[in-house]
Amino acid sequence: MATAIRNPYLSGNFAPVSEEVSVDDLPVTGALPPELNGRYLRIGPNPRGSDETGPGHHWFVGQGMVHGVRLRDGRAEWYRNRFVDGGDPANSPNTNVLAHGGRLLALVEGGGTPVAISPDLARMSTWDSEGALSRGFTAHPKIDPATGEMHSISYRISPGAENLRYAVMDATGKVTHTADLPVPGVPMVHDMAMTATRIVVLDLPVTLSTQAVDRLAAGAPQSGDALPMRWDEGHPSRVGVLPRGGTAEQIRWFDAPRAYVFHVLNAYDAPDGSIVMDVVRYDTVFRDAFRGPADGLPALARWTIAPHRGTVSEQVMSDYGVEWPRINQDRAGRPHRYGWLGGVGPQSLRLSDDVSRDRGGAFEPGPLVKFDTVTGEVTAHHFGAGRVTQEPVFVARPGAEREEDGWILSVVYDGNTDRSELVVLDAADVGAAPLARVHLPRRVPFGFHGNWVRDDELGAQPGEG
Numbered sequence: 436m437a438t439a440i441r442n443p444y445l446s447g448n449f450a451p452v453s454e455e456v457s458v459d460d461l462p463v464t465g466a467l468p469p470e471l472n473g474r475y476l477r478i479g480p481n482p483r484g485s486d487e488t489g490p491g492h493h494w495f496v497g498q499g500m501v502h503g504v505r506l507r508d509g510r511a512e513w514y515r516n517r518f519v520d521g522g523d524p525a526n527s528p529n530t531n532v533l534a535h536g537g538r539l540l541a542l543v544e545g546g547g548t549p550v551a552i553s554p555d556l557a558r559m560s561t562w563d564s565e566g567a568l569s570r571g572f573t574a575h576p577k578i579d580p581a582t583g584e585m586h587s588i589s590y591r592i593s594p595g596a597e598n599l600r601y602a603v604m605d606a607t608g609k610v611t612h613t614a615d616l617p618v619p620g621v622p623m624v625h626d627m628a629m630t631a632t633r634i635v636v637l638d639l640p641v642t643l644s645t646q647a648v649d650r651l652a653a654g655a656p657q658s659g660d661a662l663p664m665r666w667d668e669g670h671p672s673r674v675g676v677l678p679r680g681g682t683a684e685q686i687r688w689f690d691a692p693r694a695y696v697f698h699v700l701n702a703y704d705a706p707d708g709s710i711v712m713d714v715v716r717y718d719t720v721f722r723d724a725f726r727g728p729a730d731g732l733p734a735l736a737r738w739t740i741a742p743h744r745g746t747v748s749e750q751v752m753s754d755y756g757v758e759w760p761r762i763n764q765d766r767a768g769r770p771h772r773y774g775w776l777g778g779v780g781p782q783s784l785r786l787s788d789d790v791s792r793d794r795g796g797a798f799e800p801g802p803l804v805k806f807d808t809v810t811g812e813v814t815a816h817h818f819g820a821g822r823v824t825q826e827p828v829f830v831a832r833p834g835a836e837r838e839e840d841g842w843i844l845s846v847v848y849d850g851n852t853d854r855s856e857l858v859v860l861d862a863a864d865v866g867a868a869p870l871a872r873v874h875l876p877r878r879v880p881f882g883f884h885g886n887w888v889r890d891d892e893l894g895a896q897p898g899e900g
């Protein structure tokens with residue numbers, strides 16, 4: 436269909452792949468660190484059939500597809516990709532895949548339920564923690580590295596759903612605490628922040644558009660209506676702070692910079708009682724461009740929440756376009772110095788939706804970027820002409836003490852060959868040549884999030900693969 440082909444998020448490496456494949460014994464250039472025993476998993480939307488709503492299609496929408504690369508003892512044992520199918524055709528998480536409580540979980544926000552996936556990607560089933568997550572979950576829960584507890588803020592894309600749900604799960608996946616947090620206007624709450632003692636809720640000016648919902652229901656969707664969230668000048672921009680395990684009565688709201696944040700790099704408690712929260716921020720999203728976050732370039736900023744002063748101050752740390760911020764997860768909720776991110780190219784700048792339609796305005800991935808929050812230094816790893824990455828994942832070297840002692844894993848798309856690779860870099864020296872490149876048998880479409888899952892995180896399960 437001509438209209439679908441012109442949508443940049445259905446073209447090039449944004450386009451879905453149709454086949455599920457399984458390939459063993461992947462060729463490797465360089466040497467894989469033998470300590471990498473586990474699976475690199477990555478997920479994104481892979482629309483098919485009725486998912487593709489033509490002019491209304493939005494990058495964030497469509498059936499999920501998980502891609503996995505199995506590494507063991509310095510070898511790349513397999514690549515597999517599978518549609519996410521937990522038995523309910525209406526529920527196919529497409530945004531994040533991670534391990535918690537011995538389970539591999541595919542996650543999405545806005546009302547979808549997690550889907551548990553076997554380690555060999557062969558079996559899937561909806562998982563809602565004994566009904567506690569049946570109203571939906573989030574793609575960006577925070578796991579405390581000390582306790583294994585998982586904290587989550589969820590919302591539902593539904594008119595009138597004016598409560599956020601705060602849920603805490605223990606290290607086994609059992610929900611131990613929930614609290615409903617009244618928030619008017621159905622804001623898009625993609626991420627949150629966690630410190631060692633507190634939770635930060637993001638209530639920013641992107642909300643559910645009833646007009647977009649109505650157009651979609653009436654069958655005459657406009658650009659981006661498949662995700663009916665829009666920049667909302669009438670909505671406040673604020674952050675809510677509550678103690679971990681807290682309730683609505685304990686939340687305190689503070690005016691925040693007028694911006695949108697999909698992703699928080701990390702947050703921690705400062706000695707003076709403030710919260711330091713590093714975010715990737717946009718001036719606006721879904722105001723000018725509606726198929727993806729292409730109003731303008733995202734940048735890394737530090738938001739300092741000072742409850743004793745009642746203020747949130749912002750310091751833009753770099754004008755380098757970045758997204759998909761990741762830290763050494765051992766530092767989650769604790770002071771961090773380094774972030775590893777995906778660079779985002781200038782093509783995403785200020786293009787109208789008409790221009791986006793002609794391919795130029797897609798959200799363009801770029802190099803791997805390491806950011807030092809102490810010195811402000813940006814180090815980029817360019818993968819070569821026509822070769823770009825998205826979200827990096829930091830994997831700590833076993834026994835490491837230094838924050839940056841480990842590896843960066845990321846999938847690199849090569850436009851010259853129309854295939855992808857799993858590339859391993861030295862996290863402390865990302866400017867150096869890759870340590871290893873695992874050649875995948877196909878391209879991995881531009882998606883959202885991935886994680887490295889060690890074998891010991893999944894325990895002994897049937898279908899280890």
Ligand SMILES: [Fe+2]
Nearest residue numbers: 574697698883
């Ligand atoms: Fe995300």
